[in-house]
Amino acid sequence: MSEQRIWGGTIRKLWPTETDKFRGHLLRLDKDARRMRFAHGVSDAFITDYADHMSEMGSIVYGYFSGGEMRAAAELRKLGDVWGHEAEAAFSVERPFQEKGIGTELMGRVIRSARNRGVHQLYMSCLSENGKMQAVARKHGADLHFEYGEVVGEIIPNSPDYFSLMAEAVDDRVGYMLAVLDLQSRLAVNAA
Numbered sequence: 657m658s659e660q661r662i663w664g665g666t667i668r669k670l671w672p673t674e675t676d677k678f679r680g681h682l683l684r685l686d687k688d689a690r691r692m693r694f695a696h697g698v699s700d701a702f703i704t705d706y707a708d709h710m711s712e713m714g715s716i717v718y719g720y721f722s723g724g725e726m727r728a729a730a731e732l733r734k735l736g737d738v739w740g741h742e743a744e745a746a747f748s749v750e751r752p753f754q755e756k757g758i759g760t761e762l763m764g765r766v767i768r769s770a771r772n773r774g775v776h777q778l779y780m781s782c783l784s785e786n787g788k789m790q791a792v793a794r795k796h797g798a799d800l801h802f803e804y805g806e807v808v809g810e811i812i813p814n815s816p817d818y819f820s821l822m823a824e825a826v827d828d829r830v831g832y833m834l835a836v837l838d839l840q841s842r843l844a845v846n847a848a
């Protein structure tokens with residue numbers, strides 16, 4: 657079983673029906689984290705609209721869950737209608753959960769998902785003052801350069817192989833079980 661427990665929580669992919677969890681997490685980001693995540697300050701209405709379109713965009717979103725709440729997200733977005741050679745990634749970790757290795761762990765999942773979809777170049781951009789994001793990207797071997805006042809990280813994932821595909825498939829199975837358990841516990845709370 658490849659379930660990854662990290663700081664008492666778990667990481668799994670979100671299902672398209674779980675936009676509420678993604679929205680709740682993004683809305684909990686403080687002003688500074690929102691600016692770092694979206695490269696400018698964003699309102700609650702912007703975040704609500706952004707989260708509502710998660711499944712339409714066909715993005716893969718990983719969530720870090722602790723105490724029944726989603727506390728961090730990693731998004732892998734395709735740049736066209738289908739998965740092509742290039743894709744983009746973005747990360748957000750709520751303040752009390754930062755600097756515990758969660759962003760690093762999430763980036764590993766995103767790189768593996770990109771690899772398994774034949775992505776050759778994975779981009780992430782962040783503000784130049786965002787030392788934490790750049791540190792995480794460097795740990796995964798990203799090539800960092802300045803572009804139009806931002807720092808762009810570029811990662812070239814390896815080609816997919818049996819082990820990378822299997823690892824993601826096993827994670828997905830475990831993630832499915834965790835999502836079902838989460839749903840059951842919420843139903844039980846509502847029924848009580």
Ligand SMILES: CC(C)(COP(=O)(O)OP(=O)(O)OC[C@H]1O[C@@H](n2cnc3c(N)ncnc32)[C@H](O)[C@@H]1OP(=O)(O)O)[C@@H](O)C(=O)NCCC(=O)NCCS
Pocket residue numbers: 688689690692693694745746747748749750753754755756757758759760761780781782786787788789791792
């Ligand atoms: C950037 C972010 C995703 C990182 O997630 P995280 O869980 O805090 O990251 P990790 O704990 O895995 O790693 C953080 C690393 O940054 C390092 N770091 C902390 N502050 C730093 C700074 N000012 N400059 C450079 N490195 C720094 C830490 O030491 C750690 O590296 P280490 O593990 O080698 O010690 C998170 O801080 C976040 O969500 N920020 C707000 C939104 C954002 O910036 N998103 C990125 C743009 S898409």
